[in-house]
């Protein structure tokens with residue numbers, strides 16, 4: 253199974269069929285394509301860099317300020333995006349503005365050496381595609397501290413690994429509190 257499969261599996265249980273999803277930091281678009289096929293979802297892709305490999309349309313923009321009305325989507329997906337942002341809180345705020353539920357997929361990185369290697373390995377797409385480098389390599393507990401600063405319920409969905417076990421990952425669902 254290619255990379256998009258395990259990522260989509262990690263949150264498939266909470267997605268309602270035919271929902272409106274914004275994929276923020278969509279990258280190659282493979283995740284968006286998988287969500288479109290698997291959930292019959294209407295997926296909008298945005299990214300600050302253009303290296304979309306699908307036929308789905310991509311809007312190039314900085315997601316710290318999205319040109320969409322509040323609650324225009326059912327879900328926002330932030331898959332491995334926050335660690336490429338020097339202001340992850342600004343992206344999260346916008347994601348929570350445009351959708352009532354946000355799926356966050358992130359790396360759980362523990363230890364200084366692993367942190368340094370992760371930042372190096374994960375900055376490679378910056379050279380190839382012009383994306384922002386990897387700014388943050390931190391543990392699941394530290395990510396939860398950041399997420400808990402927002403007015404949301406946090407539901408842990410899944411832990412999984414990618415790249416032959418080098419990356420330990422987790423997926424959470426954030427639901428805006430009324």
Ligand SMILES: C[S@@+](CC[C@H](N)C(=O)[O-])C[C@H]1O[C@@H](n2cnc3c(N)ncnc32)[C@H](O)[C@@H]1O
Nearest residue numbers: 277278279299300301314315331332333336383
């Ligand atoms: C590691 S890639 C993840 C791609 C895809 N979501 C996935 O899981 O396969 C991170 C993406 O976030 C994008 N990104 C980083 N900061 C961004 C910002 N401020 N606005 C929009 N996209 C951003 C990068 O350009 C890059 O394509």
